[in-house]
Structure formats: C-alpha cells, structure tokens
Amino acid sequence: MESLTFLSRFPFLDEAREWVRSQELTIIDMLSPDSEAIQARAMERVDDAIEGKEIIHDVRGRSEEEVELLSYPVSRFMVAAVGDQNLIKWFSHHEGERAKVLLEREEPSNVLSIGEELGLVALEHPPNWKPGKDSKRAVTKGVRPQIFAMEGENREYWVRFTGYLPPKRNISGSEWDLINQTMDKGYIKLNRRTYIRILQELVKKKVEDGLYVKMDLPRNPKLREMVKGLKTKVEGRKKRYAPTELGRLTITRLPPCMKQILGMSQAGENLPHHARFAFVTFLHAIGMSGEDIFKVFTGAPDFKEDIVRYQVEHITGSTSATNYSPPNCDTMKTGGICFNPDTLCEKEWLINPVKYYRIKGKPRTQRKTEKKET
Numbered sequence: 001m002e003s004l005t006f007l008s009r010f011p012f013l014d015e016a017r018e019w020v021r022s023q024e025l026t027i028i029d030m031l032s033p034d035s036e037a038i039q040a041r042a043m044e045r046v047d048d049a050i051e052g053k054e055i056i057h058d059v060r061g062r063s064e065e066e067v068e069l070l071s072y073p074v075s076r077f078m079v080a081a082v083g084d085q086n087l088i089k090w091f092s093h094h095e096g097e098r099a100k101v102l103l104e105r106e107e108p109s110n111v112l113s114i115g116e117e118l119g120l121v122a123l124e125h126p127p128n129w130k131p132g133k134d135s136k137r138a139v140t141k142g143v144r145p146q147i148f149a150m151e152g153e154n155r156e157y158w159v160r161f162t163g164y165l166p167p168k169r170n171i172s173g174s175e176w177d178l179i180n181q182t183m184d185k186g187y188i189k190l191n192r193r194t195y196i197r198i199l200q201e202l203v204k205k206k207v208e209d210g211l212y213v214k215m216d217l218p219r220n221p222k223l224r225e226m227v228k229g230l231k232t233k234v235e236g237r238k239k240r241y242a243p244t245e246l247g248r249l250t251i252t253r254l255p256p257c258m259k260q261i262l263g264m265s266q267a268g269e270n271l272p273h274h275a276r277f278a279f280v281t282f283l284h285a286i287g288m289s290g291e292d293i294f295k296v297f298t299g300a301p302d303f304k305e306d307i308v309r310y311q312v313e314h315i316t317g318s319t320s321a322t323n324y325s326p327p328n329c330d331t332m333k334t335g336g337i338c339f340n341p342d343t344l345c346e347k348e349w350l351i352n353p354v355k356y357y358r359i360k361g362k363p364r365t366q367r368k369t370e371k372k373e374t
C-alpha cells in the first residue's frame with residue numbers, strides 16, 4: 001500500500017480511488033457543512049485551472065494530505081456539474097501539469113510504476129539488448145541490471161511506439177516527431193524528462209475521462225451556489241478574451257484546414273506547434289490584427305497570456321525582424337494538418353490556404369478568370 005503522501009500527490013491512481021472508497025465517504029458527505037476544508041480545496045483546484053495558475057504543492061501533515069486527496073473527486077464532480085467543454089480541458093490540463101511537476105520530484109521507481117498504471121511500460125533497454133563487454137551499464141556482481149540503472153538519472157526509457165504516438169500528438173515541437181526519435185524494434189528511446197512529459201498527457205486523458213457525463217445536480221443549495229460561481233468564472237475567462245469581432249475574417253471563406261484548426265482551438269484542444277504557426281501566419285496574411293489573433297488562442301488549456309502574446313507578436317513580425325509567410329498546402333500536407341480538403345483544394349493551382357480564402361471571397365465568374373490568370 002502506498003503512503004497517503006504519495007496518493008495525495010497522484011489522486012488519479014486506482015489506489016488513491018480505493019483509499020477514498022475505504023473512507024466510506026460519498027460525494028454528498030463531502031459536500032456537507034462538516035467538510036468545508038475539502039470543498040474549499042476542491043474549489044481552489046478548479047479555480048486555479050480556470051485561471052491557469054502556477055502549480056504549487058505545499059501539503060504537509062496527515063490532515064492536509066487527506067484534504068488534498070479527498071478534494072480531487074469533489075473537484076471532478078464540480079467540473080462535471082458545470083458541464084463546460086472548455087472547463088474540462090482547462091481542468092485536465094492543470095491536473096496534468098500538477099502530475100508532471102510532482103513526477104519530476106519522484107523516485108525513478110515510482111515514476112515507472114505510475115507509467116505502468118497509465119499503460120506506458122518503460123523498458124530499461126530495447127528488446128533483445130544484451131550487455132556487451134563495453135557496455136556502460138556493465139552489471140556489478142550481485143546487482144540486478146534493472147535496479148542498478150533505475151537508480152541513475154541516465155536511465156533510458158524504451159516505450160512501445162504505439163503507446164508513444166497518441167499522447168505525443170498533443171505535444172508541439174519537432175523534438176517529438178517520429179523522425180527525430182531513436183527507434184529499435186518498435187520501441188522508442190526516451191529519457192526521464194521526455195518520459196514524464198508523455199505521462200503528463202496520459203494523466204490529462206485519465207482525468208478527462210468521465211467528465212463529459214451529463215449529471216443532475218443534487219438538491220444541495222451550497223453545491224448549486226458553488227457550481228453557479230464556477231460557471232460565472234468560466235464565462236468570465238471566455239468573455240475576457242473572446243474575439244469581439246474577427247476583423248475582415250469571414251468564417252465561410254476559411255479553407256477546411258483553418259476551419260479545423262480554429263474549431264480545435266475553440267474546443268480547447270492543444271494545437272501542435274506547426275498548426276498554431278500556420279494559423280497565426282494565415283490570419284496575419286488575411287489582415288487580422290495581432291490583438292484579434294491573440295484572442296483566438298485564449299480558450300486553449302495551456303493558454304499563458306504572456307507566452308501566447310510573445311508568440312503571436314514574434315510570428316507576425318511586430319517583435320522580430322522576420323515577417324513569416326503562411327505555409328503552402330504541400331507543407332501543410334507533409335505536417336499532417338491539411339484537414340478535410342474539399343473540391344476547391346483539389347484544383348492544381350490552389351497552392352496556399354490564403355489563396356483559398358481570397359478565391360472564396362470573389363464571385364464565381366471572377367474565380368474562373370483568376371484560375372486562368374494563375
């Protein structure tokens with residue numbers, strides 16, 4: 001049995017759920033006036049997710065650990081009760097971030113066992129590896145190789161490529177592309193940092209599971225009040241950054257790829273870096289202001305005002321010497337972000353999403369002329 005300290009850090013684990021069950025406390029019990037500390041911490045968890053606050057884990061002593069652990073199912077209950085897709089994304093993202101911060105402080109053996117529970121077993125070596133004479137990991141007599149290396153920071157984490165791909169999709173940066181990985185017999189080599197980063201995505205997924213279920217709120221005035229308060233905060237975050245107008249942007253003229261990226265962004269999906277880059281350069285090219293482009297990204301679970309502002313200003317050239325151009329369709333296809341191409345996309349002369357947008361803004365007769373001129 002893991003310690004309460006450990007379970008309070010990783011409340012999404014099966015054993016943590018078992019511990020909560022063993023206390024014979026229902027959600028309704030935890031929403032009673034006797035459990036104010038749990039409710040306050042649960043509210044704080046959700047609040048922090050809405051505001052995208054920094055992760056601070058300063059839990060000491062048995063009673064704080066109990067509150068920390070019990071607040072997790074209560075905060076999940078509240079998020080599900082609010083029933084807002086954006087909130088679910090913000091919350092799962094925040095809990096994933098918390099797990100990452102705490103995993104980075106954990107013993108390697110604990111990180112491995114959490115990885116195993118999340119379905120990403122990490123071998124110390126690729127399959128069929130045999131210790132060679134020159135192996136840096138030459139085994140000291142009497143010491144099992146797994147234990148020996150597990151204790152070192154340089155341990156390798158070989159994970160199945162099929163387990164790596166789904167969580168990797170939500171991580172941006174070319175460092176994560178398959179082409180840049182060391183592979184051996186269907187396994188990919190990770191290090192402690194990258195293994196934990198992948199686990200973060202798996203935690204997010206685990207936290208998110210089950211939160212989309214619609215529920216009827218119990219007749220509990222306090223709970224109703226708390227849920228109402230959270231709804232107001234969620235709407236507040238959305239309003240604070242909602243685009244008041246999209247400038248000259250007309251949604252119906254958007255090419256399918258950009259519609260998809262806009263939809264992902266509005267649904268609170270994390271966009272891969274190259275999709276974000278393509279979208280920002282596209283919006284800039286069709287005349288949207290930096291401020292309006294910035295507002296488009298505010299629903300993203302990983303939204304950080306200063307970082308997004310910097311990225312937008314950098315890509316649009318207001319803080320850099322380079323004014324980046326939107327990628328062509330060929331590059332979009334190679335990057336796997338040419339989503340749902342339609343009949344206009346199939347035209348030979350349609351080489352760039354910006355051209356799609358311009359063509360769509362013209363009457364049909366003029367489109368034919370345009371095609372001839374190309």
Ligand code: SF4
Pocket residue numbers: 255256257258328329332333337338339340341342345346351352353356
């Ligand atoms: S063909 Fe070009 S414009 Fe059409 S969806 Fe693909 S990338 Fe976008």
